[in-house]
Amino acid sequence: MEEVLLAENIYKSFPGVQAVDQVSLRLYRGEILALVGENGAGKSTLTQILGGAQKPDSGRIFLEGREVSFNSPQDAIQAGISMVFQELSLVSSLSVAENLFANRQPVGRLDNIRWRKLYRDTREFLSRFDQHLDPRQPVKQLSMGQQQILEILKAISTGPKVLILDEPTSSLTESEVAYLFKNLRKLQAEGMSIIYITHKLSEIFQIASRVVVMRDGRYITDRKVSEVSESDLVATMVGRQITNLYGERSRPAHAEDYFRVENLTRKSSFEGITFGLKRGEILGLAGLVGAGRTEVARAIVGIDPRDSGRITLDGEEIHIARPQDAIARKIVYLTEDRKGQGLFLSMPVRDNLIAPSLKRFTRRFDFLNAEAIDHFAHEMVARYSIATPSIDKKLLNLSGGNQQKCMIAMWMGIEPKVVIFDEPTRGVDVGARAEIYQKLREISSQGAGIILISSDLPELIGMCDRILVMHQGRIQGEVQREDFSEELILSYAAGLNGAARAGQVQ
Ligand SMILES: Nc1ncnc2c1ncn2[C@@H]1O[C@H](COP(=O)(O)OP(=O)(O)OP(=O)(O)O)[C@@H](O)[C@H]1O
Ligand SMILES: [Mg+2]
Numbered sequence: 001m002e003e004v005l006l007a008e009n010i011y012k013s014f015p016g017v018q019a020v021d022q023v024s025l026r027l028y029r030g031e032i033l034a035l036v037g038e039n040g041a042g043k044s045t046l047t048q049i050l051g052g053a054q055k056p057d058s059g060r061i062f063l064e065g066r067e068v069s070f071n072s073p074q075d076a077i078q079a080g081i082s083m084v085f086q087e088l089s090l091v092s093s094l095s096v097a098e099n100l101f102a103n104r105q106p107v108g109r110l111d112n113i114r115w116r117k118l119y120r121d122t123r124e125f126l127s128r129f130d131q132h133l134d135p136r137q138p139v140k141q142l143s144m145g146q147q148q149i150l151e152i153l154k155a156i157s158t159g160p161k162v163l164i165l166d167e168p169t170s171s172l173t174e175s176e177v178a179y180l181f182k183n184l185r186k187l188q189a190e191g192m193s194i195i196y197i198t199h200k201l202s203e204i205f206q207i208a209s210r211v212v213v214m215r216d217g218r219y220i221t222d223r224k225v226s227e228v229s230e231s232d233l234v235a236t237m238v239g240r241q242i243t244n245l246y247g248e249r250s251r252p253a254h255a256e257d258y259f260r261v262e263n264l265t266r267k268s269s270f271e272g273i274t275f276g277l278k279r280g281e282i283l284g285l286a287g288l289v290g291a292g293r294t295e296v297a298r299a300i301v302g303i304d305p306r307d308s309g310r311i312t313l314d315g316e317e318i319h320i321a322r323p324q325d326a327i328a329r330k331i332v333y334l335t336e337d338r339k340g341q342g343l344f345l346s347m348p349v350r351d352n353l354i355a356p357s358l359k360r361f362t363r364r365f366d367f368l369n370a371e372a373i374d375h376f377a378h379e380m381v382a383r384y385s386i387a388t389p390s391i392d393k394k395l396l397n398l399s400g401g402n403q404q405k406c407m408i409a410m411w412m413g414i415e416p417k418v419v420i421f422d423e424p425t426r427g428v429d430v431g432a433r434a435e436i437y438q439k440l441r442e443i444s445s446q447g448a449g450i451i452l453i454s455s456d457l458p459e460l461i462g463m464c465d466r467i468l469v470m471h472q473g474r475i476q477g478e479v480q481r482e483d484f485s486e487e488l489i490l491s492y493a494a495g496l497n498g499a500a501r502a503g504q505v506q
Pocket of ligand 1: 014043045
């Protein structure tokens with residue numbers, strides 16, 4: 001097999017962490033290589049070095065036998081390595097075409113952008129990949145999945161020899177994932193080499209031929225996919241066996257609804273949403289991306305307005321017009337978009353952890369009690385096993401799973417009564433997942449009701465007592481734990497299985 005890329009003894013440290021510790025990696029022509037490891041294992045850092053976004057402290061990179069060194073992603077693209085980063089980098093106010101051809105728009109003699117040609121080229125390129133987006137459409141109007149696909153197509157459009165995808169499917173629907181895999185196989189057959197980072201281990205068995213495992217910045221092993229099992233991989237990734245990922249409930253949920261949503265409607269997104277929640281219950285909200293699950297959550301907590309509907313807590317109607325009203329009632333929403341809305345990424349871990357509980361730390365005359373704050377932050381870091389060298393570290397520099405744990409810790413600090421989790425384990429490794437599930441169990445056993453929005457069916461089935469399935473803005477079906485099956489949930493999600501629930505039909 002012909003070697004396309006060789007990375008030799010790559011080393012990179014940040015204050016307090018050896019992110020990549022003497023890792024070597026080979027990539028062959030036309031190969032899809034999976035790169036896996038727990039949150040913070042160094043996958044993104046290593047590949048960002050290959051993709052020109054970071055400089056290694058030491059080590060060498062060879063592309064087709066020639067040594068290369070990059071000062072920017074642009075340099076790497078020129079040399080033939082194109083990378084899709086873990087975080088989306090499209091400019092949301094610009095159009096599809098402007099994003100796709102950023103920095104390389106067709107220009108006329110006077111350096112003016114040739115818009116007609118830009119739109120035509122865009123349409124032509126997208127249609128080669130069976131995409132029929134309007135080139136003029138602003139990116140912000142696209143779904144997260146469409147944005148992700150566009151981002152990947154943008155990387156492909158530079159015609160790279162090596163394509164690096166860092167968790168490309170974390171916001172894709174199942175059909176979008178199938179679409180992506182079909183195209184990756186096509187590119188692979190044409191000789192493109194691909195490094196594929198994922199936390200969804202089942203994907204490895206569908207798409208990759210070889211898998212490299214990293215742990216704590218180090219290279220652990222390199223195996224043929226046909227020769228490993230999923231549980232082997234998990235054990236090498238986390239260095240221990242994980243049994244019973246979802247855990248068990250420690251006490252039954254109460255019998256009565258204490259929180260009720262009645263006829264909640266926001267005409268543009270959903271209609272007639274009615275359900276109850278019991279203390280200690282974990283209620284799943286399933287549905288395809290776009291079914292309106294996140295929109296319902298946002299309306300409940302007052303981020304988006306609603307057209308009608310009633311919410312009661314402990315038998316009393318409550319009025320939530322703004323997010324602060326929900327927080328005051330101890331109803332919290334942990335967003336799926338932790339980068340955009342959930343966290344203060346450029347601020348230290350400490351400041352994030354205490355943000356919603358600030359009131360507790362104000363002494364008379366509004367002075368903050370610094371010592372108590374540090375104490376609280378340290379306790380949260382320990383209790384939620386957040387891997388960070390210190391509470392002063394900016395959140396931005398923590399791995400995805402650790403950012404997620406921070407978000408959970410920060411909201412649990414206010415001791416909520418109702419917790420809505422939106423995709424809590426997206427981009428989170430198996431070890432951290434097990435910990436997050438255990439936290440959900442703890443929160444519910446302390447008497448809070450949990451609404452779990454997830455696109456991961458095994459997760460819903462493993463965690464929930466009951467699942468509501470949404471389809472096109474309505475609750476299409478309700479499934480009790482004893483009847484859980486992927487088939488039944490998927491058929492409701494697809495709008496099948498007949499009538500909506502009683503009381504939902506308008
Ligand atoms: N810019 C940075 N400054 C400081 N520390 C960083 C920076 N980038 C990454 N780190 C640290 O380096 C280590 C490796 O992080 P990296 O993002 O490469 O992990 P990962 O394997 O991609 O994790 P995940 O699966 O969560 O995406 C982590 O401990 C992280 O906190
Ligand atoms: Mg990463």
